[in-house]
Amino acid sequence: MPVLELREVTKAFPGVLANDRVSLVLEKGEIVALLGENGAGKSTVMNVVYGLLSPDGGEVLMDGRPARIKSPRQAIDLGIGMVHQHFMLVEPLTVTENIVLGREPGRFGAIDFATARRRVEELSLRYGLKVDPDARIIDLPVGMQQRVEILKALYQGARVLILDEPTAVLTPQEVRELFSVIRSLVDEGLSVVFITHKLEEVMAVADRIIVMRAGRVVGETSPEKTDDVGLARLMVGRDVVLRIEKTTKPTCGDTVLHVEDLRVRSDRGLEAVAGVTFSVCGGEIVAVAGVSGNGQTELVESIVGLRRPLAGTILLKGVDITRADARTSIEAGLSHIPEDRHRRGLILQFDLAENLVLGDHRVPPYAKGPLMRPGQVGAMAATRIADYDIRTPSAGVLAGNLSGGNQQKLVVAREIGRDPELLVAAQPTRGLDVGAIEFVHRQILAARESGKAVLLVSLELEEVLSLADRVLVMYEGRIVKELASGEADAETLGYYMTGGGGEKLSAQELQAPTHGGNA
């Protein structure tokens, strides 16, 4: 008998059928991956199970008995735990205090913290969820906070654990740790529902895979029976090219970007970029690969004019833009797909047309003297929306109302549509599902074909390997290795990204001119 079973669960929101007769079963001791694009209805169906939403039809069975779950409290009592993407921990309180919150042991209103603490330690030992029970939440990194959420569910007696996109906030290292925790959970007899839109995670961890699309369950399979391509097809509903093959050799034209011995300080005053030299020529994609936090952000910010370098030179088509601001850089022919599209890429309260003209809003034909020219802006917006396949009823819709994939298309449409000399793309596919990733990759390749220089900064090895003509590996603020696309594979990249090029690093360090008073 399955632990949890859903029969024809249906849930509609105004204008959207989020779940259309969703049926699935979860057996004891099994990891089921719930895979689907953003908006497929994964969170909705699990929120129904957890009692956060009441279904319009269908039923949920726990241990074979129909369960009418009206609140998370009831779900918890039935042994269902759920960890959401955004945690709900009380930040100033300690780990133990958060875990026992709502279920405090003790009598007469006095909380028995010693017992609580012991139980928390017990649980964390048993499942390999290492965490300091006395640390305050506010001091913990996200990966740790997630462990606290999982511990909390276990403390409350969960037998079924639902994890909604748990890896979205984690580093690759933390993802591996999470997977081993999940495995130890099922070894102890728990059952896990793992929600994601990332194919490789599904292949790595799931026993069984349930694929959802547009509110329906469209398929069920297992990692042995399928591969990335098959999963992607199920998920998107058409053939998706996961790794686009470049058909042409790079046509290295003129040098477009030249960076010479660049040094940049981070917000914390450390030398985040410590003497970097490279060039990118027209018709070529150069990727900067590296583990997050090795100076990539500062490198990009200094090139695009958002951060003053300490020293060095940046030339764009021979023009010195080392100390130029963003406006000058844009006018010199630079486009920038920022790594954080909500913060830096878009103005969510602006409509599509207003967002598409951002950065070009003061130059002809979109402006004439102090006046904007709505006709020109509107015509441009209509063209871009069509060319870049942005799904929207009109150009007057606010950017904040688009799905994540369409928002990124909007940024891509603006930055590539501007017809720049140099495109700086920082993590251009972060958080996107496979269909949208394919689209963005195609656009970046098209920019290369049309002779533009592309500097791609990415944390995704797959992306780097698939797009780059040359790869620069960045480690602790330096470029420790340059690889041609033929020489690069995940293994080699991983080796250099984690500091494997140690000797080379120190050699380079010796060569680098001494620089006083920075760090």
Place this chain on the structure above:
Amino acid sequence: MNEKREQSVLVQRSWMVAAQKIGAPLISAALAVVVGSFIIWASGYDPRAAFIALWEGSFGSPKAIGDTLLKATPLILTGLAVAYGFRAGLFNIGAEGQLFLGGLAATWLGLSLAGLPWFLLIPLMLLASMLAGAAWAFVPAILKARIGAHEVITTMMFTYIGRYLVSYLVIGPLKAPGQIPQTAELPGAGQLSRIQALFSEATLASFEFLKLGRGHLGIVVAVIAAVLVWFVLKHTTLGYENRAVGFNPWASQTAGISVQSTTVKALCISGGLAGLAGSTEVMGVHHRLFDQFSSGFGFTGIAVALLAKNHPIGVIPAALLFGALAAGAGRMQFQADVPQKIVLIIQALVIFFVAAEEIVLWLIRRRQKEAVSHAG
């Protein structure tokens, strides 16, 4: 993906947003009247009589309408000032001080250039008041842009400086002979005439509605200003950058918009509009400067902007509402025997319900978010 469905949700949302923008302030005003009635009733007065008197005193006759226009004129301008700042993400709480400087500059220029004809003098005085208001906002603006000093603190401090400066000048250097601390009267060419003074007796006799009493041409200046601000925000690069920075300074910066320079421009334009409120008040109502010439128009302007949701055209009806409350208060007192101060309660209630609506919407959104992300 189910695009059709997604699209219908988007359309529905933008329609709902539009309805909400216009409907919500109306509901707030209506709620204020309901709760206000209850308070009047609970204080032992007759709410029906009170509101009838309030209506008659504000819209009941051409003269009453003139009074409402009179009170609404400075409120439109200060409301615009605050709204324009808000659209750049800046809270110019010091419109009152900029208004004082505007009044001062206009008066000083009007008295100094007394010989000029009206078609030169009036534009010069209006312009001077805008420059003075802008100058008064410039120091806070620079402090904000350069060192991040919060404009709420600095513009407020400049309000005190401005008010005491005017107090000092009307007691000292600019004081007219006599007992009262005030300047001399402006020359006729430096006054904004009453609307009814533009028409002949015969015309007024046949068109009663033109007998607008004390209503003066400042209202025309204010309405033109509102239309101009709307145009600037909607159709110029200046306004586009202003809104962009107000919504998202990081994205603006990334797109090459200077947040600093936009901040300075926004606060100065805001100050200029507030300054204009000072000159129209001096030129249209008092015809001279004294230290009580504004009854807190700069501060009420904040409420006006709030009610108008920072929309420059919306500022006009919002200012008319507050103007009407101010104009009808007197009649409410002598006709219905309800203390004038009740009007302040109604004003406060309007502000409360506008703010509360934001709070309620915010709570709804937050609860939705929480519901989706977690519980218990």
